[in-house]
Amino acid sequence: MTADIAAILAIDGIATGAVYALVAIGTVLIFTVTRVIFIPFGDIAAFTALTLAALDAKQLPGTVGLVVVLACMACAMEVVSLARTGELRAVPKAVFGYLVLPLIVVGIVWLTMRFNPPMPVRLVLALLLIMPISPLLDRIVFRPIADASVLLLLTVSVALHFALVGLGLLFFGPEGVRTEPLTSMAIEIAGVHVSGQTVLILTAALVFSGLLFLFFDFTLIGKALRATALNRTGARLMGIRPARAGTIAYLLGSLMAGVSGILIAPVNTIFYDSGFLLGLKAFVGAIVGGMASYPGAALGAFGVGIIESFASFQSSTLKDVIVFSLLIPILLWRSFASQHSEEEVEE
Amino acid sequence: MTLQQIRLVIAAAIACLVAAPFVLNPFSITLLNYIGIYALAAIGLALLTGVGGIVSFGQAAFVGVAAYSTAWVTAVNGYSPWLGLVLAVVLTCSIAAILGFVTLRLGGHFLSLSTVAWGLAIAFLFGNIDGLGQHNGISGIPPISIGPLALVESRQIYFLIWAIVVAVLFVCYNLLDSRIGRAMRALRGGNTLVESLGISAFQTKLATFVIAAFLGSLSGWLYAHLGRFVSPGPFEAAMGIEYLMMAMVGGAGSILGGVVGAAIVTLLKNSVQDYLPLIAKGASGQLEIVAFSALFILFLQRARQGIVPFLAGFLPDLKQSRPQAATALPRREQPPPGTLLLKVSDAQRRFGGLVAVNNVSFDVRSGEILGLIGPNGAGKTTMFNLLTGALRANSGEIAFAGRSITRDQQFHIARAGISRTFQHVKLRPRMTLLDNVLLGTYSRTKTGLLAGALRLNQAEEASARYEALRQLERVGLGDKPFELAGNLPLGNQRVLEIARALAADPTLLVLDEPAAGLRRQEKLKLAELLRSLRADHLTILLVEHDMEFVMSLVDRIVVLDFGSKLCEGEPAAIRSDARVQEAYLGGVA
Numbered sequence: 031m032t033a034d035i036a037a038i039l040a041i042d043g044i045a046t047g048a049v050y051a052l053v054a055i056g057t058v059l060i061f062t063v064t065r066v067i068f069i070p071f072g073d074i075a076a077f078t079a080l081t082l083a084a085l086d087a088k089q090l091p092g093t094v095g096l097v098v099v100l101a102c103m104a105c106a107m108e109v110v111s112l113a114r115t116g117e118l119r120a121v122p123k124a125v126f127g128y129l130v131l132p133l134i135v136v137g138i139v140w141l142t143m144r145f146n147p148p149m150p151v152r153l154v155l156a157l158l159l160i161m162p163i164s165p166l167l168d169r170i171v172f173r174p175i176a177d178a179s180v181l182l183l184l185t186v187s188v189a190l191h192f193a194l195v196g197l198g199l200l201f202f203g204p205e206g207v208r209t210e211p212l213t214s215m216a217i218e219i220a221g222v223h224v225s226g227q228t229v230l231i232l233t234a235a236l237v238f239s240g241l242l243f244l245f246f247d248f249t250l251i252g253k254a255l256r257a258t259a260l261n262r263t264g265a266r267l268m269g270i271r272p273a274r275a276g277t278i279a280y281l282l283g284s285l286m287a288g289v290s291g292i293l294i295a296p297v298n299t300i301f302y303d304s305g306f307l308l309g310l311k312a313f314v315g316a317i318v319g320g321m322a323s324y325p326g327a328a329l330g331a332f333g334v335g336i337i338e339s340f341a342s343f344q345s346s347t348l349k350d351v352i353v354f355s356l357l358i359p360i361l362l363w364r365s366f367a368s369q370h371s372e373e374e375v376e377e
Numbered sequence: 378m379t380l381q382q383i384r385l386v387i388a389a390a391i392a393c394l395v396a397a398p399f400v401l402n403p404f405s406i407t408l409l410n411y412i413g414i415y416a417l418a419a420i421g422l423a424l425l426t427g428v429g430g431i432v433s434f435g436q437a438a439f440v441g442v443a444a445y446s447t448a449w450v451t452a453v454n455g456y457s458p459w460l461g462l463v464l465a466v467v468l469t470c471s472i473a474a475i476l477g478f479v480t481l482r483l484g485g486h487f488l489s490l491s492t493v494a495w496g497l498a499i500a501f502l503f504g505n506i507d508g509l510g511q512h513n514g515i516s517g518i519p520p521i522s523i524g525p526l527a528l529v530e531s532r533q534i535y536f537l538i539w540a541i542v543v544a545v546l547f548v549c550y551n552l553l554d555s556r557i558g559r560a561m562r563a564l565r566g567g568n569t570l571v572e573s574l575g576i577s578a579f580q581t582k583l584a585t586f587v588i589a590a591f592l593g594s595l596s597g598w599l600y601a602h603l604g605r606f607v608s609p610g611p612f613e614a615a616m617g618i619e620y621l622m623m624a625m626v627g628g629a630g631s632i633l634g635g636v637v638g639a640a641i642v643t644l645l646k647n648s649v650q651d652y653l654p655l656i657a658k659g660a661s662g663q664l665e666i667v668a669f670s671a672l673f674i675l676f677l678q679r680a681r682q683g684i685v686p687f688l689a690g691f692l693p694d695l696k697q698s699r700p701q702a703a704t705a706l707p708r709r710e711q712p713p714p715g716t717l718l719l720k721v722s723d724a725q726r727r728f729g730g731l732v733a734v735n736n737v738s739f740d741v742r743s744g745e746i747l748g749l750i751g752p753n754g755a756g757k758t759t760m761f762n763l764l765t766g767a768l769r770a771n772s773g774e775i776a777f778a779g780r781s782i783t784r785d786q787q788f789h790i791a792r793a794g795i796s797r798t799f800q801h802v803k804l805r806p807r808m809t810l811l812d813n814v815l816l817g818t819y820s821r822t823k824t825g826l827l828a829g830a831l832r833l834n835q836a837e838e839a840s841a842r843y844e845a846l847r848q849l850e851r852v853g854l855g856d857k858p859f860e861l862a863g864n865l866p867l868g869n870q871r872v873l874e875i876a877r878a879l880a881a882d883p884t885l886l887v888l889d890e891p892a893a894g895l896r897r898q899e900k901l902k903l904a905e906l907l908r909s910l911r912a913d914h915l916t917i918l919l920v921e922h923d924m925e926f927v928m929s930l931v932d933r934i935v936v937l938d939f940g941s942k943l944c945e946g947e948p949a950a951i952r953s954d955a956r957v958q959e960a961y962l963g964g965v966a
Contacts, residue, residue: 067486171678175678179485180486181485184486186677193667313490351501351502355498357490361483
C-alpha cells in the first residue's frame with residue numbers, strides 16, 4: 031500500500047465515519063434520554079435515502095404510507111389509554127399530536143410534489159417525512175414498557191428492527207437506489223483528490239453536532255433533556271415529562287439519521303435493508319463513547335469508518351467481519367474502564 | 378400433584394411422541410422434526426437467557442457453526458456424519474468457550490450487544506469463506522446412518538431427533554436441580570449474591586454459555602442432516618431473534634418452555650405462510666417477518682412471563698416430601714474461642730477524592746459478637762464491602778484466620794469461611810426456601826456438572842438437603858420448606874438469609890443491618906436467634922443502625938465516623954463515651 035492509496039483510503043474512511051458519527055450521536059442521544067438502544071436507527075437513515083430517491087423520481091415515497099399507518103396506530107393507542115384513565119379532555123390534543131400533525135406533514139409533501147420542487151426543497155421534504163417515524167414508534171412500541179430493563183428494551187428494539195425491514199420492503203420495494211450527488215465540485219488537498227461530497231459530509235457532520243451542542247447547552251428544552259438523561263425521577267419531580275423528553279430526543283435523533291441517510295445516498299447504493307449495518311457500525315462507535323459521551327461516540331464512529339475503509343482494501347468480503355469483531359475488544363475495554371453499578375436482571 | 382402423577386404424564390407424553398409418526402401425515406412429521414431441532418437450540422437459550430439471565434442474540438450463529446462443521450466433514454470431505462457430530466460439538470463449544478471467556482465479564486446490555494456483534498461476524502463468515510460454498514451453501518450432505526440403517530426419510534430421523542430432545546430435557550431438569558444448576562439459577566440475583574455464596578459467577582456463566590452452545594450444536598448437526606443442505610440464510614441475525622422469541626414465548630425460565638416455544642413459533646410461522654398470501658398477494662414473505670416481530674413485541678409488552686410458567690400456575694402444587702435424615706456434610710474446624718479471627722489493619726478505601734474508609738483497624742475474636750456502628754456516611758458499608766471482597770482496599774491489610782484476604786476475590790473469601798447477609802435482602806424469590814438455603818451449601822459440596830446432570834450425586838444431594846432443612850429449622854423456618862422465598866414477609870426473609878449463610882458452615886458470619894425494616898417483635902426474635910448462634914460458638918460481625926438492638930446484643934462495639942475509627946469498647950463504655958454522643962447527636966457547644 032502506497033502513501034497515496036493510504037491517503038485516499040483515509041479520506042474515504044473519514045467521510046464514511048462522519049456519516050456513522052451522525053447516527054452514533056443520535057443513538058447516544060436516544061439511549062441517554064430513554065434508555066432504549068435504538069437499533070432501527072440505521073433503518074431510519076436508509077428510509078430517508080429511499081424517500082429522497084422516490085421524490086427525485088417524482089413518485090410518492092413509500093414513507094407516506096408508513097407514516098399514515100403508524101400515526102393511526104399511535105393515535106388509537108393514545109386515545110385508548112387516555113380513555114382508560116378517564117382523561118378524555120386530553121384526547122383532542124393527542125389526536126392533533128399523533129394523527130393530525132403527521133398527516134399535515136404528509137399533506138405538505140403531497141401538495142409540494144405537484145410543483146416539481148427543486149433539490150433543496152426535496153431534501154427538506156424527505157427529512158420532514160422521516161421525522162415523525164421514530165416518535166410514533168416510540169409511542170407504539172416503547173412507551174408501554176418505558177420502565178422495563180435496558181435488556182428488555184434492547185430485545186424489543188432488535189425485534190422492531192426486523193419489523194421495519196419487512197415494512198421497508200413492503201413500502202419501498204427491493205430496488206436499491208443511489209441519489210444524484212449534492213455537488214459535483216472537487217478539490218485537491220496536498221495532491222489528493224477530495225470530492226465535494228466528502229467535504230459536504232464532513233461539514234454537515236460538524237454543523238449538526240455543533241447545533242446539537244448549542245441546543246443542549248443554551249436552550250431550556252436541551253437542559254431538560256440532559257436532566258432526564260441523568261435522572262428520570264429527578265427530572266419528573268422538576269416538572270419535566272420523560273415521555274415528552276423522549277419524543278424530542280427521537281425527533282432530534284431522526285433528524286441526525288435523516289441527514290446521514292441523505293449524505294450517504296449518493297455515495298453508496300441504499301437498499302431497504304441497508305440500515306442495519308449502517309446502524310450497527312454507528313453503534314460500535316457509540317459504544318466507544320460508552321453510550322454516554324457525544325465526542326466519544328463521534329470519535330469512535332470516525333475510527334470505525336477508517337478501519338472499515340482500510341479493511342475493505344485488504345479484503346472487501348471480510349470488512350464487516352473485521353468491524354464487528356472489533357466490537358468485542360472495545361466492549362471489554364469499556365467494561366474495564368467504567369465501573370458501572372451492577373444492574374440486576376428482572377425476575 | 379404427586380411425583381407419581383407427574384411420571385404418568387411424562388410417560389403419556391413420550392408414548393404420544395412415539396406414536397406420532399404412525400398416525401400423522403409426512404408433512405406433519407417434517408414439521409415435528411423441525412420443531413424438535415429448533416427446540417434444542419431454544420432449550421439452550423432458555424438456560425442461558427431464562428435461567429442465567431444472559432440475553433443472547435447469537436444462538437443462530439452457534440447452530441450455524443455446527444451445521445457447517447458437519448456439512449464440511451461429510452459433504453466436502455466424505456466422512457461419516459458421526460465424525461461431523463464430533464467436529465460440530467468440539468468446534469462450537471470451543472468457539473463458545475473463547476467468546477464467553479472474553480465477553481462474560483461484561484455487564485448487562487453490553488454483553489447482549491456483544492452477542493449481536495459476534496453473531497453477525499460469524500454469520501458473515503459462512504457466506505464468505507471459500508471452502509464453504511459461499512452464498513450458495515453446501516449441498517449433498519449425506520443422511521445420518523445408525524449401523525446399516527440410513528435415516529433418509531423424515532419418519533426415520535424423527536425418532537433420533539425426539540430421542541435427543543427428550544434426553545436433553547431430562548438432563549437439563551436434573552442439572553437445574555443439582556448443585557451447579559442451583560448456582561446457575563442464582564445468577565439472575567446478581568454477581569454479589571452469587572459470589573457471596575462461594576460460587577464463581579464467571580465460571581458459572583461460562584458453563585451455562587457453553588452448555589447453551591452445545592445444545593445449539595446438536596440442533597445444527599441435526600439440521601444439516603435433515604435438510605441435507607446448508608446455506609448462510611438460516612443462521613443470520615433474524616434467526617437469532619427467532620430463537621430468542623421461542624425461548625421467551627415458551628417461558629424463558631422453563632426448560633420445557635423451549636420445546637413449547639419452538640412448537641408455537643414454528644406452527645405459527647407455518648400458518649402465517651398459509652394465510653398471509655390471502656391477505657396480501659406477493660408481499661407475504663416480508664409481511665411474515667413484520668407479523669412475527671409485531672407479535673414478539675406485543676408479547677414482550679404484555680406477557681413476558683411466557684406460556685409454560687403461566688399454565689403451570691393452574692396446576693396443583695407438587696407435593697414434595699421433606700428431606701430425610703442423611704449423613705451430615707463435613708464441618709469446618711472452628712477455632713477455639715478467644716483466638717484472633719479477623720484482623721483489619723489500616724484499611725483505606727478512596728472513591729476519587731472521598732476517603733470512605735480511612736486507616737481503620739480492628740480485630741474480631743472468635744466466639745464474640747462485634748457491632749460495627751456509626752452515623753450515616755460513616756463508612757460502615759464500605760468497610761463491610763472490603764471485608765467480603767466486594768471492594769478492594771486501596772491500602773492496608775485484612776487477614777482472616779491468619780491468612781491475608783486483602784486481594785482475594787469475593788467467592789474465595791466466602792469459601793474461606795466468611796458468610797454474609799445483605800442490607801437489601803438478596804434472595805431468589807422464585808426458588809423455594811429449601812433451594813435458597815441449599816445455595817449456601819455450594820462451597821461444602823463437590824458434585825460437578827456432569828454428575829449433576831446424570832443424577833450421580835444422590836448421596837451428597839441428600840446430605841445437602843438434610844443440612845439445609847436443619848438450618849431452616851435452626852432459624853425457625855422449618856415448617857414450610859417448599860414455600861417460595863418471595864412469599865415470606867421481610868422479617869422472615871432476613872432470617873432466611875441467615876439460614877443460607879449458616880448452611881455454608883461459616884467461621885465468621887457478617888450481617889449487614891439485619892434489623893433494618895423489622896418490627897419490634899421480629900427484632901426481638903432476631904436478637905434471640907443471634908444469641909443462640911453465639912452459644913454455638915459462631916463469631917458474628919454486625920453492622921447496625923438500631924442502637925437498642927446493638928447494645929443489648931453485642932460483646933464489643935467499633936464506632937466509625939467520617940471514615941475513621943472513633944473508638945471501640947464494651948457497649949456500656951460506648952454508650953457513655955462523649956465522642957460517640959457528639960457524633961450521633963451533634964456537639965453540645
